[in-house]
Amino acid sequence: MPGRLDGRAGIITGGASGIGLACARRFIAEGARVMLADRNAELLNEVAQEFGANCAVSVVDVTDEADVERMVQSTIDTFGRIDHAINSAAWATYSTIVDHDMAEFRAVVDTCLTGVMLCVKHEARAMRDQGEGGAIVNIASINARLAAEGLAAYCCSKAGVEMLTRIAAIELGEFGIRVAGIGPGFVDTPLTAFSRVLPVIRDAYIASTPLGRVGAPEDIADAALFLVSDDGRWVSGDTLFVDGASMQKGYPEITKIASS
Numbered sequence: 001m002p003g004r005l006d007g008r009a010g011i012i013t014g015g016a017s018g019i020g021l022a023c024a025r026r027f028i029a030e031g032a033r034v035m036l037a038d039r040n041a042e043l044l045n046e047v048a049q050e051f052g053a054n055c056a057v058s059v060v061d062v063t064d065e066a067d068v069e070r071m072v073q074s075t076i077d078t079f080g081r082i083d084h085a086i087n088s089a090a091w092a093t094y095s096t097i098v099d100h101d102m103a104e105f106r107a108v109v110d111t112c113l114t115g116v117m118l119c120v121k122h123e124a125r126a127m128r129d130q131g132e133g134g135a136i137v138n139i140a141s142i143n144a145r146l147a148a149e150g151l152a153a154y155c156c157s158k159a160g161v162e163m164l165t166r167i168a169a170i171e172l173g174e175f176g177i178r179v180a181g182i183g184p185g186f187v188d189t190p191l192t193a194f195s196r197v198l199p200v201i202r203d204a205y206i207a208s209t210p211l212g213r214v215g216a217p218e219d220i221a222d223a224a225l226f227l228v229s230d231d232g233r234w235v236s237g238d239t240l241f242v243d244g245a246s247m248q249k250g251y252p253e254i255t256k257i258a259s260s
């Protein structure tokens with residue numbers, strides 16, 4: 001049976017871990033060639049070994065425009081084309097607003113919002129110049145809409161990613177380039193590994209998820225495949241929340257729970 005991404009090539013930022021890595025596995029199984037991009041060079045080279053010739057790696061810091069340009073150019077040099085991109089690189093920090101270290105606040109926004117902007121800018125330029133359309137998926141979060149105490153930098157960045165996705169969809173539609181978002185709920189990845197040390201927090205996330213479990217990276221990768229493949233051909237501008245309905249219940253009070 002032909003793969004849903006046969007003959008296509010794309011980039012996955014944050015590709016060395018968690019959701020990005022699950023997307024790489026799903027896309028390569030569907031026939032895609034993937035440029036795995038991440039700032040963690042050691043992990044990147046380690047995980048790429050499972051993929052063989054359909055995968056190449058790019059060490060990139062998405063906050064650095066020259067790095068991002070190089071990542072896109074190297075995708076075209078390696079695979080001859082660029083059809084899709086998943087912008088998944090991010091990290092978070094925890095602090096109340098009154099105590100926030102501003103360098104740390106800026107650093108989170110720099111990766112989680114400006115980094116996505118830089119990636120969309122250069123991925124879309126390359127797709128426009130190629131002239132065959134394309135699909136870009138920005139990984140946002142339920143925190144694009146759900147406020148969470150202690151997560152100001154992250155929540156504001158993710159809200160910005162949802163808006164950036166909408167604007168990019170408007171600007172790039174004329175080139176046949178679709179831009180969509182995914183807003184994951186709580187997913188088991190290294191980013192949420194703290195919850196294994198604090199089971200009460202994990203339980204609180206599960207209690208606020210009507211489908212009764214946390215997400216797996218593959219839950220998000222399946223949605224990403226839908227969006228980048230022809231199945232998502234008329235979807236652009238929206239962010240799809242893949243969250244077990246947790247958006248409908250509100251965010252758990254993690255500070256109170258952790259300190260009780």
Ligand SMILES: NC(=O)c1ccc[n+]([C@@H]2O[C@H](COP(=O)([O-])OP(=O)(O)OC[C@H]3O[C@@H](n4cnc5c(N)ncnc54)[C@H](O)[C@@H]3O)[C@@H](O)[C@H]2O)c1
Pocket residue numbers: 013014015016017018019020037038039040060061062063087088089090091111115139140141142183184185186187188189190191192
């Ligand atoms: N895990 C969750 O519960 C959850 C929930 C909602 C949204 N998300 C979002 O999903 C995406 C993936 O998160 P994950 O859970 O897979 O996390 P993860 O920590 O497993 O993976 C993130 C990857 O991004 C890379 N990265 C961080 N900053 C970078 C930078 N400046 N340049 C290049 N690479 C960088 C890291 O090295 C890491 O490999 C993120 O955008 C995150 O905000 C995750």
